[in-house]
Amino acid sequence: QEKSSHLSAALFGEDCEISHDQLYELLKYAALGKCHNATQPSWCRIYHQRHLAGVVVIVLHEMSQLHFYKFYLQFKHLRKVFQHRFTLTPWANFLASLYGEAANLKPQNTAQGLTSTSSQCIPKSSDLQCDPIIRKYGEKKRGLTSYTLTLEEQKKNDYPIKGSPGCKGYIYTECDQQRTDSSPLFGLDCEMCLTAKGNEVTRVSLVDAQGQCLLNELVKPESTVLNYRTRFSGITKKMLLPVKTRLSDIQTRLKKILPHDAVLVGHSLNADLQALEMIHPSVIDTSLLFARNEGRRFKLKFLAKAVLGKEIQCEQKLGHDPAEDARAALELAQFFIEQGPAKVAELNLEMLLTTEKLAEVSQKKAVLQPQGCRVQKQLNEPPHLSKPCFLDCLQVTGQKPLLLGRQEMDSSGLCQSNLSTSNKQILQRALEDVPLSTFSIIQFSLGPEYLASHLLAGLYEKVRSKLTDMLTIYAGPFEESFCLKSVKKEFGRCGPIQSLTVVTETYQPYVCIQYEVLEAAQLAVESLNGAEVAGSCIKVQRPITAAMLDCDVWIKELELDVENEGVIYVAGLKESLTETDLQEEFSQLKDLETLFLPKDLQSGKHRNCCFLKFQKSQSALDALEVINGWTVKGSKLRSRNALASGHLWRWIWQVNHSNGKQGGNILHEKMEQLSDSEQDLRKKVKKLDHHIKKLYRSLQNNTLCIVLFPGVN
DSSP: OBSSSOEEOOOOGGGGEEOHHHHHHHHHHHHHTTGGGOOOOSSSEESSGGGOOEEEEEEEETOOHHHHHHTTTTOHHHHHHOOOOOEEOOOSOHHHHHHBTGGGSOOSSOGGGGGSOOGGGSOOHHHHTTSHHHHHHOSSOOOGGGGSOOHHHHHHTTOOOTTOGGGTTOEEOOOOSOOOTTOOEEEEEEEEEEETTEEEEEEEEEEOTTOOEEEEEEOOOSSOEEEOOHHHHOOOHHHHTTOOOOHHHHHHHHHHHSOTTOEEEESSHHHHHHHHTEEOSOEEEHHHHSOOGGGOOOOHHHHIIIIIOOOOSOTTSSSOOHHHHHHHHHHHHHHHHHHOHHHHHHTOHHHHHHHHHHHHHHHHHHHHGGGTOSOOOOTTOOOOOSSBOHHHHHHHTTOOOEEEETTOOOTTSOOOOOTTSOHHHHHHHHHHHGGGOSEEEEEEEOOGGGOOHHHHHHHHHHHHHHHHHHHEEEEEOOOTTOOHHHHHHHHHTTSOEEEEEEEOSSSSOEEEEEESSHHHHHHHHHHHTTOEETTEEOEEEOOOOGGGTTHHHHHHHHHHOGGGTTEEEEEOOOTTOOHHHHHHHTTTSTTEEEEEOOBOTTTOOBOSEEEEEESSHHHHHHHHHHHTTOEETTEEOEEEEOSSSSHHHHHHHHHHTSOOOOOHHHHHHHHHHHHHHHHHHHHHHHHHHHHHHHHHHHSOTTEEEEEEOOOOO
């Protein structure tokens, strides 16, 4: 589901099954666009991929469509908001499959190799000509003025420009003196928090050319803080409580400190200047200085390690140190100016970055593999892709995927249980971190106590039993000598019948009819209850069991399901009619978008019903009035709103044609155990649905969000 419609998927009825590879195609293109040979998915289309704010995959660990339909009423938000619903063909661990076999490639260098350049990493002189740094600056050394951004480059990269409409009220540093190659360099970095206004500065650091810290101040935001981003900024509510310094104070101090020919250096410095609401005419941006292909950028942390041999932004520390980052950016600019473009190109940073990522993945696999991880090679497991997978590609492009869950997922695709982490904690972390990541995988779980195989078997039997009851109707009473053939014909006009038996235990005979589709059973109840059939005025009803007491609620909710919006069910068709015949018959109906003719999944024969999908809900309602009583090729049609037009009808067919018989004593024991925990399970699922609702509402517009029920196998 996208929070703004950029995804087009024409899947309906039988087409609602997609393979693992098709899901992979969608995620890869959504995350990477045309980079790394990503192409539009073969089964749907994403328009304006570059406008996607991010991709969020919510994985409901070891839950399957069984859980979705068992707790259909509890998944209130999920079924109302997510309009596309697909069956996934079975495959091995989803998370592992996202990573492919990239980690099995042997890195040419160890992690330590990033701090020095071995001879085998130095590219040939012919290769240097293709390096984006050489293409941009040439091979010769130049002075610092050659590396400051031009006015056009500043505009292109969203720098605040004097006189531009978006910079009203911004403070000009008044550093208007002509720059020379001996002008002083100053490193600048800010930490920001998210407020009602947007990004606001909470800390500012300025260092001089010798690395001396000239300014390192906490700043009180003007607006209410929505997210302190503590993990990245290091700023907490407690730290800012005593702070009196405001943005205007910092602006004044910076104007006083900077000489008139100062050159500011920073990594993606545009964001810092925008947050400071200041305009400075002469800047060196290290994220653009160390040029890459296709507009991608190296992270400051990587450049500091690969070029300077320095570790910054260590995970052990709480948040980034802006003084450390400002100093690192400054030293990188100084290295580039002193050594020249050719020396920088010889570092072969692209190769070093790829090697570092693969080494990280390889090390994590080596450490975790012996400890009984969840990823197992199975005999029936499809082969992984041999090329680096797109999550590795994401990291190479500087986009670190966010992986959160009870299973402690990491970039190797492996995981270990950490049962102390609750779904609520995962949600809180996701609410903070998802807005900062372009690709996120969030994994929720019911807990192992609810996923035991014996409980799943009991759960399956309950769902199978309920669906069977919903597909079944009892009709009667009939006369002793009633014509069974005419009863079958009349009820067959409501839809395909799976079985019909005569009930003889009653004073007068009744018939028990089990349909193949939910709409047929509902149509029979609505249109034939109280009607005269085979010479008798009959009553039509569903079985009365404890599980069926909320049947009417189910029917109502299924009608309102977003998947059935604008879809109607039509029965009474002759089985000899083809899809082409029906397209011709129904062509006069306004706004008809798709026609779906179900068929027996074993024999392949068409059934005597179809589904019609309209572009507008009102057009579907209008069509209902027209079609009821309509005659096509001598057959009188009946119709109603769809209940299971897409994904559900296929699943019902599979459940009804599976063997539901198990040992009586064993099954009885399973059902008893399930009843004890089912109330708790309902509450858990309802809470899970609320978590998904909360996370979904926090997403930016134009975010592609996918919820997976991966199942146990």
